[in-house]
Amino acid sequence: MAYYRSTGSVPPKRHTQHRDPDGRLYFEELMGEEGFSSDSSLLYHRHLPSALVDSRVWQPAEDKPEPNHPLKPYHFRLHDLFPGESWRQADPVRDRRVVLGNADVRIAYVAAGLPSPLYRNAIGDECVYLESGSGVMESVFGSIEVGEGDYVVVPRATTHRWLPTGDAPLRLYAIEANSHITPARRYLSKFGQLLEHAPFCERDLRGPVGPLLSEEPGDVEVYVKHRVGGDIGGTVLTTPEHPFDVVGWDGCLYPYAFNIRDYEPITGRIHQPPPAHQVFEGNGFVICNFVPRKVDYHPLSIPVPYYHSNVDSDEVMFYCGGDYEARKGSGIGQGSVSLHPGGHTHGPQPGAYERSIGAEFFDERAVMVDTFRPLDLAEGGRAGDDGRYAWSWSGRGPQGELPPQGELPPQGDRS
Numbered sequence: 001m002a003y004y005r006s007t008g009s010v011p012p013k014r015h016t017q018h019r020d021p022d023g024r025l026y027f028e029e030l031m032g033e034e035g036f037s038s039d040s041s042l043l044y045h046r047h048l049p050s051a052l053v054d055s056r057v058w059q060p061a062e063d064k065p066e067p068n069h070p071l072k073p074y075h076f077r078l079h080d081l082f083p084g085e086s087w088r089q090a091d092p093v094r095d096r097r098v099v100l101g102n103a104d105v106r107i108a109y110v111a112a113g114l115p116s117p118l119y120r121n122a123i124g125d126e127c128v129y130l131e132s133g134s135g136v137m138e139s140v141f142g143s144i145e146v147g148e149g150d151y152v153v154v155p156r157a158t159t160h161r162w163l164p165t166g167d168a169p170l171r172l173y174a175i176e177a178n179s180h181i182t183p184a185r186r187y188l189s190k191f192g193q194l195l196e197h198a199p200f201c202e203r204d205l206r207g208p209v210g211p212l213l214s215e216e217p218g219d220v221e222v223y224v225k226h227r228v229g230g231d232i233g234g235t236v237l238t239t240p241e242h243p244f245d246v247v248g249w250d251g252c253l254y255p256y257a258f259n260i261r262d263y264e265p266i267t268g269r270i271h272q273p274p275p276a277h278q279v280f281e282g283n284g285f286v287i288c289n290f291v292p293r294k295v296d297y298h299p300l301s302i303p304v305p306y307y308h309s310n311v312d313s314d315e316v317m318f319y320c321g322g323d324y325e326a327r328k329g330s331g332i333g334q335g336s337v338s339l340h341p342g343g344h345t346h347g348p349q350p351g352a353y354e355r356s357i358g359a360e361f362f363d364e365r366a367v368m369v370d371t372f373r374p375l376d377l378a379e380g381g382r383a384g385d386d387g388r389y390a391w392s393w394s395g396r397g398p399q400g401e402l403p404p405q406g407e408l409p410p411q412g413d414r415s
Contacts, residue, residue, distance in 0.1 A: 003192070003205070006248075010250050027046075040253050042249060079335035081109060090114060093162065102371060111169040112164055112169060113169055122226040127175040129172070132171045134147040136162075137163075138161050140212075177283065181282045204258055213247065224237055287367065289366065295359055304347075321364070328355075329349045330389060332389075350395070
């Protein structure tokens with residue numbers, strides 16, 4: 001996000017001496033993308049940022065996803081992945097349950113009540129959507145208070161942690177990329193400014209407040225997710241000083257938050273295609289959101305989506321507010337995720353097409369991820385499958401009658 005910020009104490013000229021009141025040098029760190037060829041920030045540490053005293057294996061709780069074969073659409077019930085009070089013993093990083101994934105992106109969900117450890121994703125950027133709850137995301141750049149409806153974009157390799165607040169679960173829908181995540185390119189000028197036709201602007205973005213100068217003693221563990229061969233693995237690095245020792249930073253690379261309520265929907269006389277609702281993109285996928293809005297006002301319009309084939313993409317929809325008109329009668333509700341894979345024609349549930357005629361407003365909220373490579377089913381998806389969604393348009397399954405919704409297994413242990 002090429003939008004300059006400066007926080008705390010930085011020297012007048014980059015790559016020059018910067019000293020504390022006692023004359024000791026601060027240590028400058030360049031955090032930059034694409035080598036030295038894209039957005040970056042300079043951070044000034046009180047201690048050596050590369051100092052380590054230990055390194056040990058951490059295996060994130062991610063199994064090997066299975067192909068969607070035989071091909072069919074799915075409905076995953078994410079709230080049932082954390083039943084009862086189990087969220088009180090979960091943290092926002094180590095207890096994520098991956099639902100879907102491919103080589104470009106993984107989609108995970110967690111309901112958490114415990115603080116996360118310090119965490120760094122060295123594979124790609126993360127875009128984390130807060131379905132409900134409240135908390136603070138602390139990082140080497142500072143802190144961001146977060147709540148319901150916030151997207152939080154965290155650049156690759158940013159050391160950070162999540163601290164839930166209040167007595168309700170912090171429900172996070174985590175989109176973990178294998179690349180960087182940016183606002184949709186068609187909303188940006190050639191220099192990176194959000195343009196006049198964009199549905200949000202820089203005023204809507206909330207950057208970190210800081211600096212954070214932790215007094216927590218070392219040794220401090222940082223959980224790092226990274227590639228191990230062709231698989232996803234992890235390491236716990238132990239540092240002799242707390243990473244939150246940055247006295248100041250400046251640049252165009254940092255975490256930021258954007259609330260979905262600040263997204264201004266694009267509407268028209270007839271139904272607008274999903275790209276009109278785009279907000280972010282990464283390599284091999286886009287992120288769109290559907291928000292409360294006036295709907296199509298042509299006298300013969302049909303406000304719900306037309307039936308469509310995803311020729312080049314898999315569509316994942318996370319239903320996180322309101323009442324989604326096109327899915328009425330399918331069993332989908334708050335906390336549901338639908339997967340409509342490429343090769344399957346999908347659209348409104350039976351009756352929704354006709355019922356929508358004459359509607360003037362939809363009160364709905366959903367986050368959509370479209371991927372351009374097929375998505376595989378991971379552990380959280382297999383556990384959350386309702387077992388019947390694929391047959392909901394016809395009203396009967398392979399054995400004739402529509403099968404009942406199955407019971408979900410309990411949450412697995414954290415590894």
